[in-house]
Amino acid sequence: MRILRGLSSRHLSCGCLAGVYETYDGEIVTIVDARGAHCTDPAHTEGNIVPGEVAATRHESTSASSRE
DSSP states (O other): OOEEEEEEEEEOTTSOEEEEEEETTSOEEEEEEEOOTTOOOTTOOTTOBOHHHHHHHHHHHHHHHHHO
């Protein structure tokens, strides 16, 4: 997977910082950029894709584009 550009960032409920990126394939992915000090989720390591966040991001992108 190659990142084309960054779209936004957000703090997850666990305190981790995640970036939302578009890939060259047109996928929107959410990737952990920094682990929160008190995060207990072992999947939240820097550089890992956060699967549960991808669907939410796609939904937001679809909603935003339908408003334009």
